[in-house]
Structure formats: structure tokens, C-alpha cells
Amino acid sequence: MSDNTMKAREIAKKLLQDGTVDLVLGWEKGDEPYVSAPTVIRDASETDRLVVDEYCIHDLAALLTDYRDSHDKIAIFAKGCDSRGIVRMIQDRVITRDRLYIIGLNCSGMKDPNEYARAASGMSKITPAKKATKCQSCQYPNPIIYDEILGELQQPGADNRFAEIEKIENMTPDEKYEFFSRELSKCIRCYACRNACVACNCRTCIFDETKPQWVGRATDTVNNMLYHIVRAMHVAGRCVECGECERACPAGVPLMLLNRKLIKDVDQLFGPYQAGLSLEGDAIPPLSRYRVDDPDEFM
Amino acid sequence: MKSFLKYLGIEPERYQLAWISGSEGQKFADVMAHVVAEVKKVGPNRKLREEHE
Amino acid sequence: MKVLPSDKIREALNILSGEAEVYVPQMRDDVSGYFIWADNPQVELALDILNTYMSPKNVVLPQTENMYSFSAVGQDANVVEVANPQGQRVIFGIKGCDLKALEALDLAFLTKGYEDEFYKARRQNLAIIARACYTPGPACFCESMGVDRLNPEADVVIHDLGNQSFAWEPKTPKGEELTSKLQGVLVEQDVKLPQAAELKRKIDITGLSEKLAGMFEHPVWDELSSRCMNCGTCTYVCPSCYCFDIQVNTRGEAGNRFRCWDSCMYREYTLMAGGHNPREYKKERFRNRFLHKLQFFNERYGVNLCIGCGRCVILCPNGVNILEVIDKLKEVQVDA
Numbered sequence: 124m125s126d127n128t129m130k131a132r133e134i135a136k137k138l139l140q141d142g143t144v145d146l147v148l149g150w151e152k153g154d155e156p157y158v159s160a161p162t163v164i165r166d167a168s169e170t171d172r173l174v175v176d177e178y179c180i181h182d183l184a185a186l187l188t189d190y191r192d193s194h195d196k197i198a199i200f201a202k203g204c205d206s207r208g209i210v211r212m213i214q215d216r217v218i219t220r221d222r223l224y225i226i227g228l229n230c231s232g233m234k235d236p237n238e239y240a241r242a243a244s245g246m247s248k249i250t251p252a253k254k255a256t257k258c259q260s261c262q263y264p265n266p267i268i269y270d271e272i273l274g275e276l277q278q279p280g281a282d283n284r285f286a287e288i289e290k291i292e293n294m295t296p297d298e299k300y301e302f303f304s305r306e307l308s309k310c311i312r313c314y315a316c317r318n319a320c321v322a323c324n325c326r327t328c329i330f331d332e333t334k335p336q337w338v339g340r341a342t343d344t345v346n347n348m349l350y351h352i353v354r355a356m357h358v359a360g361r362c363v364e365c366g367e368c369e370r371a372c373p374a375g376v377p378l379m380l381l382n383r384k385l386i387k388d389v390d391q392l393f394g395p396y397q398a399g400l401s402l403e404g405d406a407i408p409p410l411s412r413y414r415v416d417d418p419d420e421f422m
Numbered sequence: 423m424k425s426f427l428k429y430l431g432i433e434p435e436r437y438q439l440a441w442i443s444g445s446e447g448q449k450f451a452d453v454m455a456h457v458v459a460e461v462k463k464v465g466p467n468r469k470l471r472e473e474h475e
Numbered sequence: 476m477k478v479l480p481s482d483k484i485r486e487a488l489n490i491l492s493g494e495a496e497v498y499v500p501q502m503r504d505d506v507s508g509y510f511i512w513a514d515n516p517q518v519e520l521a522l523d524i525l526n527t528y529m530s531p532k533n534v535v536l537p538q539t540e541n542m543y544s545f546s547a548v549g550q551d552a553n554v555v556e557v558a559n560p561q562g563q564r565v566i567f568g569i570k571g572c573d574l575k576a577l578e579a580l581d582l583a584f585l586t587k588g589y590e591d592e593f594y595k596a597r598r599q600n601l602a603i604i605a606r607a608c609y610t611p612g613p614a615c616f617c618e619s620m621g622v623d624r625l626n627p628e629a630d631v632v633i634h635d636l637g638n639q640s641f642a643w644e645p646k647t648p649k650g651e652e653l654t655s656k657l658q659g660v661l662v663e664q665d666v667k668l669p670q671a672a673e674l675k676r677k678i679d680i681t682g683l684s685e686k687l688a689g690m691f692e693h694p695v696w697d698e699l700s701s702r703c704m705n706c707g708t709c710t711y712v713c714p715s716c717y718c719f720d721i722q723v724n725t726r727g728e729a730g731n732r733f734r735c736w737d738s739c740m741y742r743e744y745t746l747m748a749g750g751h752n753p754r755e756y757k758k759e760r761f762r763n764r765f766l767h768k769l770q771f772f773n774e775r776y777g778v779n780l781c782i783g784c785g786r787c788v789i790l791c792p793n794g795v796n797i798l799e800v801i802d803k804l805k806e807v808q809v810d811a
Contacts, residue, residue, distance in 0.1 A: 153794050155613065160794025161702040181793055185704060189757065240789040244612040245525030246507070292429060300431025300469050309504060311529075311538065314741065315706030315792060331743040340722050340735050341539045345470055352430070356423065371792035373528065373708045375505045381426075388425050421439035 127175040127228065127273050131200065134226055134271060138198045139167035144224050145195040148186055150179040157239035161186060175200070175273070180233035180255055182367045184208030184321050191217045191324075199223060202230035203277075204257075206266035207363035207399030208321035214399075214407065215361070217324050227269030229277050232258035235370060257366025257379070260284045267400055284364075288384050307351055308344040309374045316368035316378055322358040322398075329353065351381060359385040360410035363399035392418050432469055435460040476666040481639035483660040484520065488512045488567065490656055495563035495602070498534045500527045509534055509566065522568055523639060525612045526784060530714030531573050534566050535580060535597045539735045542593065542721070546729035557731075559596030565653070568606045568633070571624035572617040572784040576714035577603075582776045583717055593734065602649050605629035606641075609669045614785030616676040616798065622782055625671055634668055642666045678801055680769070680779070686809065687770040691762075695807045699800055700761035702793045707738035709787035709795070710764070715780050718744070739764050765800055 135147045151162040151172040159178040163186075164170055182205045190197060197218075201209055206227060212218050235255035241247035262284070264277035291299060314330065317323045329337050330350065338353060339346045362382045369378040390396055393409035400406065409417075428434045438460075440453045479487055489512075491497045497512040500521040507521040508529030521527055541557045569577070584594040605627040611617070617624050626632065630650035633641035643661055645654045654661065710716040720737035724730045737744055740761075745754045754760045772780035781797060788796050 153796055154799065158794050158796070160796075163698070163701040181702075186701070189701070236794070237790065237792060240614070244614055244785065244789045245610070246528060246612070246786075246789060247505075248524065249505070288429075294431075296428075296431045296433050298431070299429065303430050304469075309506065311711050311736075313707040313711045313738070315704075315708050318704040318706040319792060328742075331741070331746070333743065333746070336722075339724060340720060340737075341724065341733060342735070343539065348430070348470060352426070355426065359426075367792075371704075371706055371708070373506075373712060373790050373792075384429050385426060419441070421441050 125176060128173065130273055131175045131226065132170045132173050135164065135170040135173055135198060136167050138224060139164070139170065143196065144198040147173070147198040148183045149173045149198075149200045150175070150181065150183075155240070155243065157234070157236045157243070159236065175228060177232075177234050178236045178239075179228075180235060180257075180370065182208050182319075182321060182365050184212055185319055185367065187212045187218050188324050190222075194222075196222050196224065198226060200226045200228060201266050201269065202228045202233075203261065203263040203265050203267070204230075204363065204365040206268050207263060208365055210268060210399040210402055211321045211361060211363050212324065213402060215322070215324055220402065223270075225266070225269045225271075227266030227272040229265045229272065229274035230258075230261075231264065231274075231277050232261065237370070255366075255370065257370050263400075268402065284383055285387055287380060288387060291380065291384075304344050304348065306377055306380075307347045310342065310347040310351070310372075310376050311374050312340065312342050312347065312350065313373060315371040315373060316376075317354060319367040319371035320358065321363060321365065321367070322361040323354070329357070351376075351378070355381045355385055358382065360389045360393070360396070360408040361398050362386060364397075433464045435464045436467060476664065477643040477645075477654065477661040478636070478664045478666060479633065479641045479643050479657070479661055484522070484639070484641075485514060487657050487660045489514050490660070491565055491567070491653070494656075495565045496560070498531065498564070498566045500524075500568050509569075512567075522606075522635075525610070525615075526570055526573070526786070528712060528786065528790065530576065530712060530784070530786065531566060531569050532576065532580065532714050532717070534564070534601065535577065535594055536717060536719070536736075537597075539733055540593060542732045542734055544729070544731035559593060561596070561600075563600050563602065564597070565602045565604065567604045569603060569627075569629075570606050570608050570784075571622045571627040572608075572615070572620075572782045573714045574603065574605055574627045574629065575617070575620070575622045575782040576784075579715045579772065579776070579778060579780055579782070580717055582778065583772075586776075602631075602653060603629040604631040604633060604650075604653065607632055607634045609635065609671045611672060611674050612785060613675050614788040614798075615674055615783060616678055616785065617783035618674055619676070619678045619680060620779050620781055620783035634666075636666065637669055642668065676798060678798060679805075680801065683801065683805060684770045684773040684779075687766060687804065688774070689809050690804070690807075691766075693807065693809065695803060696758050696762045699765075699803060700758040703740075703757060703761050703795050704793055705740040705742070705757050705760060706792065707740040708790055708792065710738040710740055711736060712786040712790050714784060714786070715768075715782055720744075739767070765797070765804075768797075769801070769804075 138144045147164045150159040152174050153160050157178050161181045184205050213220050232254040238251035242251050260283050262279045338349045427437050438457050442450050492512050498509040499512045501510045502519040502521050507527035509531040543556045545552050545554045584591040608624040630647045632644045645651045718737045719734050721734050723732050746752045768781040
């Protein structure tokens, strides 16, 4: 058992025993070695279920929407990307900082349990990657907000997040359209991307509205493209680049190619700005506030 | 938005933004004529269209 | 026994496609599913993996299905019924688990006093060439759910002899018909059928359906649903999930009505016209799905709706595992 797992269990036990928190959001092992699934623990005697290992890829911050209306105090484990997700949740007023006790984890990159599950099941011949796709160009491996921290400080790798984006920007319009309509037509409209996303935290999502229905439910290319365009624009400037959307997608749609393009644009037009890095008053997402010096080429 | 649509392959001439007050009638007419001319140059749009039988 | 050699599979599929729409496991980029065969050398067959990600339910229940189109003609509405598929159809390589799901779908769409004409049209002329399963995966538990994986009930049963050649066993007159169409490619050979590997997982669901009938308000559902994010992946890859929505596409004065997959995992699935929603919260929707699979369907039709293919277990992004759920449900005490 790893050092971090032992420490995690001790911390969680103490927090529950002395009443600092009402529940702990963490990960527990499933029945396969590659499953470390999100779990909720309310009883100090159950903290031995907790585990911290290289399969703890799920962003627990996404579960905070379940507690938006309650008053529970919550201990939550957070890797670098997760901590940005927590900032997102606080800035979007889903939860307040004083309800959270954040146990940070300096993270060297996770493996994607679904890749392992698919390979082990025999449904896929693809060898699982050593590091999950979303972890490969991570720039924030260390949590930027925490009450306690575990693990050694990590160095971010090379920043090649926008390499693919720039390649696409250099294509002709027809090539671009051809590329995206092919990729987005794989979408089966399961809405896993929306449900996994920390920035998608509206009580009533636009895609759940039926009067009027903004985007049709049919899975033809056009409706799929519209769904993704609308979702990307709704999270633009608030997306914390955690990559959960792409990871959750069962159809392999390369969603980060859309989200990263907007991250780049917002940074260039309204920035420098990266979402979820700070709770300071002036770190509100640029599209959620107005400043006199906002770019206005259309004027 | 414009940059994003361009990234997806929609020609930028097709989506244009202009700030025009209700009292700037001449400006409105000019901008409209300009946009129509630009879109005509790019030709009929085949993208993001629903095909009906 | 007759054998379909590995190098003749594409030819056999071409022959069958001459007179029918043939659905075969294929790769589309990284996603495997049952798609119509069209001899495209670039398309990879997916007969060598355990099973396809996307289940074969799209063969009888397409993800989007046009029902009828309409247009305004003066003051009247002109309604054009969409012609349902009339011709022969064949599904090639379906496994016992997915076939059992198909039987469940038949019960839902064709019995209890109503026949769904769209489903019926796709189902009635469907010849089934099923594939016996000798090497189950780690998440498979079909036998516990009543599936016969070695001798599925089909028109033809094929057995993977290990090198992508298939022993070919016709079982019905329809199967004999298909066999005679393929007499040019099938060869007669002495065949030793592979040794069937055991399923790693067995689970006893005796009495579960009855127990669940008294567990609707049980607090265990809070705990079980906590990691679910209602994304709907499970419902879309599940071969026996059949919830659908009927929607309309209108453009000006014309449009069409279509059926599309829906998911009980979505909040708006049970949202009613007046704004009331009986399944407003995640726990309620999660509970509904598992009760449908393990209790409701059983009570209504006498068979399970979960057929043990394991797709939901493998593909859930948050680690929801129906086997763990069943274990927990069996374990908890139910107060009288």
C-alpha cells in the first residue's frame, strides 16, 4: 500500500472523527486492479476504503454539484486539475470555500482506467498508454488550492497543448470542416462530456430545455456540431482544461481540440488568462465580466 | 465566436459582427451591403446544413 | 462440418449482401459496432475482439429513425409515411448475450397487446447468424443472467476455430437457405470445436427481483448512486436498453417526425409538461435504471433485462459496476 494511501486514510479518519467534515469524497478500489472509482464516505470506520494510486483519474470536483443545496462540510481529494475544478465550482457559486477541506495531491500523471478495462476485456486491441491522454501535456500537476498536501512537488512537462490546434488552424476551410464533421459525427449524444464537466454546472442545462429546444436530439452531423459548438462556447473562458470531457466520451470525440482552441483565443483576446487558477476577485472568467478595455473590433 | 467558427471551417465572411445603433441607418445599410457582397464572393454555403429528402 | 475459411469471409459477406442488408461487426475509427456491410477494403472487420462497444441493437432500433415526413399543402398537411425496410436482413456474428437482449427487446416491442410497426419491420426479416463464445472476458457474466453462450438460438451458429475461420452450423430452414447461398465458399472439414473457457464471474440472482420489490425507499441507493454522473454511456452501449424519444424536425412548412434513443439517466427524460419531474435527482434515475434491469422487466415479462455482457462495466467513466451493485443489493438488510 502506498504512502499516500496510508496518509489519505489517516487524514480522512481524523477529519470525520473530530467533526471537521461530514463526508469525504475520495477514491476506492473496484474489483479490478485498474479501477479506483469515486466514493463518498461518511463514517470514520470506513476510511480504509480510500486509496490513492495511479488510476485515480476522476475529477471529484464534478461531484460537488450534488451538494450544492446541502450544508455538509466536505473533505475532497484533489490533484492539480481537480483543484482547478474546485476553483471553478467556487467561482460559479456551486459551493463555498468554507464548506470544503481540500486534501491536495501533487500528481505525476494518471493512467486511464477505461483504456485498461477495454484492453483487459478483449474488446480492444489497443495497448493502454502509460499516461492518460489528458495528463500528457499537463501544466498544473500541483494543486493550486489546498488545506493539506500529499506527495512530492511535480514539474510540469513540455507545453505542447496547442500543437494540434495550430496544425488545424493552418488547414484550408474545407479541410477543417471535413475534419470536424467527421470527428463530431462519431458523437452519440450521450452527454457524458457535459455531465463530467466542472464548468457545466447549470441547474437546468440548455440542452435539457424543450420549450424551445435549442439543439435537436438527432445524431446527424449538423445537430452534433451544433451541440458541441454551443457547449464549447458556454464553457469558453471557464474551462479549466481538466480533460474529463474527452476522457468520459465513449465515442472517442477529440473534445480538447475544441476546448483548447477557445482557451487559446480567450487567453489571446482577453488575457493573459487561464481559468481556475485563482480565487482572487479579479480572476473571474473574462466572459463573465465586462471591462472597458475588452477587445471590440466589431465597434 | 468568429474565430471558433473559422477554426471549424466556416468561412469568416459568413459570420460577421458589427455594433450599430438603431439611429445609424446609413451605417446599417452600408454594413449590410458589405456583408452581402463578401458572402456572395465566398459562394453558396454547403456546411452546417441539414439535408432534407 | 461446414467451415467458413478466414480468407473467404469477405466473399461470403458480399454474397449475402447481394440479396440482403448484412450487419457485421466493424471498426469505425476506434469504435466497434454492427454496421451494414459494403465491401470497402479500408474498413476493418471486428470479429476478432470479444465484442463490439456499440451493441447490435441499432439493427432493430436505430439511433435515429425517421417515422414520417409532412409538409403543408395549402390548408392541409401532406403526410408521407416513411417506407419501413422491406427486404431481407442478416446479422452476422451476434453473440449469445446480445441475442438474449434482442429477445428481451422483442418482448418489449411486440407483446402485451401492441406491435411496434417500425421495430417489427426491422425484426421480422432478420436472419440471425450467431457466434458461439468460447473466450469470455473478465467483465462477462452472461451465464448468470440465463444466457446460453455456446449454443445460442439462431438460424446459423458459427464457432471461431481460433484462426478467424468459423465452423458453420445451420439450425433452421432459414439457416439452410443461407448455407446454400454460400455453398461456393463453405468447405467440408473435420472440425474440433475449441475448449470453452470458464466465465470468471458468477453471480446468483435468485430471488433478487423479489427482494428488490421491497427496496424502493432503501437508503442504499444514495450510496450506490454517488459516483454515477448520469452521463448515459451505459444506456447507449447496453444491448437491452430501449428507451426512446419521439421528436420533430420542422423547417418552415415541412419536416419529419423521428424516433431517437433517449436515456433514463437524463434529467429531462421524465420531465413533464407542467414542470414536474418524478426523477429530479440522480439517485432516483440511477435507482430506476437498476430496478428496470433487475426487477421491473422480470415482473412484467419473466426474464431479466440485464444480460451480462459487461459493456457498462468496462465503459463507465466513473467505475459504476453492476456486479458491485447487485452484490450490495443482495447484502443489505430489508426491514419488514
